[in-house]
Amino acid sequence: MEKLTGRKKIKTAVFISGTGSNLKNLINFSKIKKSPISIDLIISNTNKAKGLKYANQFNITKKIFNFQKIKIVEKQILSLMKKENIHFICLAGFMKILSKNFIKKFDGKIINIHPSLLPKYKGLYTHKKAIENKDKFAGCTVHYVTAKLDSGKTILQKKIKITLNENSISLAKKVLEQEHKLYPAAIKKIFN
Numbered sequence: 001m002e003k004l005t006g007r008k009k010i011k012t013a014v015f016i017s018g019t020g021s022n023l024k025n026l027i028n029f030s031k032i033k034k035s036p037i038s039i040d041l042i043i044s045n046t047n048k049a050k051g052l053k054y055a056n057q058f059n060i061t062k063k064i065f066n067f068q069k070i071k072i073v074e075k076q077i078l079s080l081m082k083k084e085n086i087h088f089i090c091l092a093g094f095m096k097i098l099s100k101n102f103i104k105k106f107d108g109k110i111i112n113i114h115p116s117l118l119p120k121y122k123g124l125y126t127h128k129k130a131i132e133n134k135d136k137f138a139g140c141t142v143h144y145v146t147a148k149l150d151s152g153k154t155i156l157q158k159k160i161k162i163t164l165n166e167n168s169i170s171l172a173k174k175v176l177e178q179e180h181k182l183y184p185a186a187i188k189k190i191f192n
C-alpha cells in the first residue's frame with residue numbers, strides 16, 4: 001500500500017448494511033489529525049441501515065443501491081467513486097458480496113472487519129459458533145478483501161476471552177468494543 005507522503009488524507013468510502021457503529025467510529029477517527037483517511041462517501045445496500053443517520057449527522061454524501069442487479073450496481077458505484085475521487089474502501093458490517101471484477105478494480109484497497117478470529121468462522125453467526133464449539137477465545141479481524149469470502153490477508157487481529165456463561169449477545173458486545181479499537185489501528189498500520 002502506498003505510504004502517506006503528502007498532507008492530504010485518502011478519500012475513503014465506507015460500505016454498511018446495519019447499525020453503523022464501526023462507521024461512526026471510523027468517522028471520528030478520520031477527523032483526528034493523524035488519520036490517513038477522510039470519510040467522503042457512505043454506501044449501503046438498504047435504506048433500512050440505521051448507520052445512514054451518520055451521513056446526515058456528519059454531512060457526508062450517502063448513496064443507497066439495490067444490489068439485486070449487481071453488475072449494473074457495481075458499475076454505478078465505480079463511476080460514483082471515480083467522480084468523488086475515492087481511493088480506499090472500508091467495509092463495516094456490509095452484508096453483500098462484491099464481485100471479483102469490482103474487487104480487482106480496487107485491488108489491495110478494500111478492507112473489511114469481521115467478528116471472528118479468521119480463518120475460523122467465515123460468514124455469519126460467528127459468536128454463536130464460537131460458543132457452541134466451546135472455544136476459549138473469540139475475536140475480530142481486519143483483513144484485505146479478495147474474491148474469496150473472508151479470506152484475504154490479515155492486517156490485524158484481536159483475541160478476546162470467552163468467559164463462563166457467555167452468550168452470543170454478551171460476546172458480540174465485547175467483540176464490537178474491540179472492533180472499534182482494531183479498525184483504526186489497522187488503517188494506521190496500512191498507511192504509516
Ligand code: GAR
Nearest residue numbers: 018019020021022023093113114115
Ligand atoms: C460488526 O460486528 C462487524 O464485524 C460485522 O457486523 C457488525 C456490524 O456492526 N461484520 C460482519 O459480520 C461482516 N462479515 P456495526 O454496523 O455496528 O458496525
